[in-house]
Amino acid sequence: MRLRILVAVMSALLGMGSPAGADYRVREVGSFHIGGRDVVLSGLPIQELSFTAGMAPIKVDPNGEFIAGQMYVQYVRLAEPRRLPILFWHGGGLSGVTWETKPDGKPGWQQFFLAAGYDTYVSDAVERGRASWARYPEIYPSAPFFRPKKEAWELFRIGPTYEVGGRREAFSDTQFPIEAFDQFARQQVPRWASNDAATQAAYDALIQKVCPCIVIVHSQGGNFGFRAALNAPDKVRALVAIEPSGAPDPATVDLARIRGVPHLVVFGDHLEDSPPWQTFVRAPRRYATALAAAGGAATWLDLPAEGIRGNSHMVMMDRNSDAIAQRVQDWLIRTVPDLR
Numbered sequence: 001m002r003l004r005i006l007v008a009v010m011s012a013l014l015g016m017g018s019p020a021g022a023d024y025r026v027r028e029v030g031s032f033h034i035g036g037r038d039v040v041l042s043g044l045p046i047q048e049l050s051f052t053a054g055m056a057p058i059k060v061d062p063n064g065e066f067i068a069g070q071m072y073v074q075y076v077r078l079a080e081p082r083r084l085p086i087l088f089w090h091g092g093g094l095s096g097v098t099w100e101t102k103p104d105g106k107p108g109w110q111q112f113f114l115a116a117g118y119d120t121y122v123s124d125a126v127e128r129g130r131a132s133w134a135r136y137p138e139i140y141p142s143a144p145f146f147r148p149k150k151e152a153w154e155l156f157r158i159g160p161t162y163e164v165g166g167r168r169e170a171f172s173d174t175q176f177p178i179e180a181f182d183q184f185a186r187q188q189v190p191r192w193a194s195n196d197a198a199t200q201a202a203y204d205a206l207i208q209k210v211c212p213c214i215v216i217v218h219s220q221g222g223n224f225g226f227r228a229a230l231n232a233p234d235k236v237r238a239l240v241a242i243e244p245s246g247a248p249d250p251a252t253v254d255l256a257r258i259r260g261v262p263h264l265v266v267f268g269d270h271l272e273d274s275p276p277w278q279t280f281v282r283a284p285r286r287y288a289t290a291l292a293a294a295g296g297a298a299t300w301l302d303l304p305a306e307g308i309r310g311n312s313h314m315v316m317m318d319r320n321s322d323a324i325a326q327r328v329q330d331w332l333i334r335t336v337p338d339l340r
Contacts, residue, residue: 024078024079024080024114024115024117025078025079025080026076026077026078026079026114027077028075028076028077029074029075029077030074030075030077031074031075031130032073032075033070033071034070034073034202034205034209035069035126035198035202035205035206036067036068036070036071036202037067037068038066038067039065039066039068039134040064040066041063041066041135041138041139042063043063044062044063046059046060046061046063047059047060047062062135066134068134068139068140068198069195069198069201069202070126070202071123071126071131071199071202071203072096072124072130072131073121073122073123073124073206074121074122074123075119075121075122076110076114076119076120078114078118081118082116082117083116083117083118083214083339084118084212084213084338084339085118085119085121085210085211085213085214086118086120086121086213086214086215086216087121087123087206087207087210087213087214087216088110088120088121088123088216089123089125089215089216089217089218090123090124090125090218090219090221091218091219091221091245092147092191092219092220092245093146093147093188093189093190093191094128094187094188094189094219095124095128095129095130095187096123096124096129097129097187098314098316098317099316100122102177102321103177103181103183103187103317104177104180104183104317104319108316108317108321109216109316109321109325110122112321112322112329113329116329121206121210125199125202125203125221125224126198126199126202127140127144127192127199128189128191129189133190136192140192140194140195142192142193142194144191144192145190145191145192145193146188146190147188147191149181149182149185150162150164152185152188153168155274155276155277155313156176156312156313156314157171157268157270157271157312158171158174158176158181158312158314159178168181171269171270171310173269173309173310174312175268175269175309175310175319175320176312176314176318176319177317177318184314184317196224200228204228204231207228207232207235208232211232211237212237212338213236213237214237214239214240214336215228215229215236215238216242216328217239217240217242218241218244218315218316219243219244220245220246222242222243222245222246222247222284223244223245223246223247223248225239225241226239226241226247226248226287227248229263230248230253230254230257230258233258236261237261237336237338238261238262238264238332238336239261239263239264240263240266240331241263241264241265241266241284242266242315243266243268243313243315244265244284246280246283246284247287247288248287249286250287250290255290255291255294256295258291259294259295259297260296261296262296262297262298262335262336263291263297263298263299264301264331264332264335265284265288265298265301266301266327267281267300267302268304268310268311268312268315269303269304269308269309269310269311269312270310270312277313285300297335299331299335301327301331303315308320308323311324
C-alpha cells in the first residue's frame with residue numbers, strides 16, 4: 001500500500017530536515033547487502049568469552065564458513081519517481097552518512113535529490129559502517145587505519161591549522177559549519193588499504209542490480225565511479241564526481257567506451273593551500289581532459305572560478321551545499337536526455 005508521507009514526517013523517520021516547500025510520497029524505505037565471497041577459516045584457537053556482565057563464559061569457535069567483502073545499500077524509493085535513480089558513493093574513512101543529514105542537522109543531498117524526484121541508493125562500501133568487517137590477517141591482509149581529527153580538518157581544507165587540544169584555525173571564508181566539526185568527526189570509521197578489488201566488484205554488482213542510473217561519488221569513491229562507468233557504460237547515464245582523489249590512467253583504459261556517459265567533476269576552494277590536493281587533483285584533471293579529447297562529455301566545475309568561494313572537501317556538508325546540489329541538478333537536466 002502506498003502511504004502519503006509529507007517531508008516533515010519523512011524527516012522524523014530518517015532524522016532529516018527538508019528543503020522549503022518540498023512535498024513528495026515515499027513508497028518504500030529498505031536496504032540490502034550485495035557482493036562478497038565465501039571464505040573458510042580453520043586452525044584458529046577456540047576461546048571462552050562472556051558477552052555481557054554476569055554471563056557465564058561460553059566457547060567461541062572462530063573457524064568455519066563466512067562471507068566477506070559485501071557492501072550495504074540503503075534505498076528510498078518514491079511513490080512517483082520522476083527521474084532515474086541516483087547512487088551515492090562516499091569517500092575514504094567515511095560511510096553513507098556523508099549524504100544523509102549534515103553534521104549541523106540540516107538536510108543533506110539524499111534529501112535534496114529525493115525532493116527533486118530521484119529514488120536514492122546510499123551505500124556503506126566494503127568494510128565500512130553496516131557493510132561490516134572481516135578478520136585480519138586471515139581474510140584482510142592488513143590492519144585498519146584511522147583518521148585523526150587534525151587530518152580531517154587540514155586535509156579536507158576546513159582550515160590551515162589544527163592543534164591537538166588547542167586552537168583550530170579555519171579559513172576565513174570557509175563554508176563548512178565549523179561549530180559542527182566534532183559532530184562530523186563522529187562519522188569517521190576505520191578503513192583498510194587492501195580492499196579496492198572487493199569494493200569495485202561490489203559497486204559493479206550494484207550497478208547491474210539497480211541501474212540504469214546516475215552515480216554521484218566523493219573523494220576516494222571517485223576512482224570506483226570512473227571504473228564503474230567504464231565497466232558498464234550502458235547502465236551509467238551520468239557520473240558526478242565531487243572532489244575525486246584519483247582517477248584511472250587514461251592510457252590504460254578505453255575512453256571510447258564512455259563517450260556517451262557525461263561526466264561532471266566538481267572542486268571546491270583552497271586547493272592552492274593544500275599541497276596534497278595540488279597532487280590529488282592532477283589525475284582527475286588528466287582523466288577529464290583525455291575523455292573530452294576522445295569525444296566524451298567532461299565538464300569541470302571549479303567553484304571558486306564560478307565566484308563560489310570557501311567550499312571545503314566536504315562540499316555536500318557545507319553551508320551552501322543546496323546551492324551546489326542545484327548546480328549538479330541543473331547540469332543533469334541539461335545533459336542527460338532521460339531526465340528531461
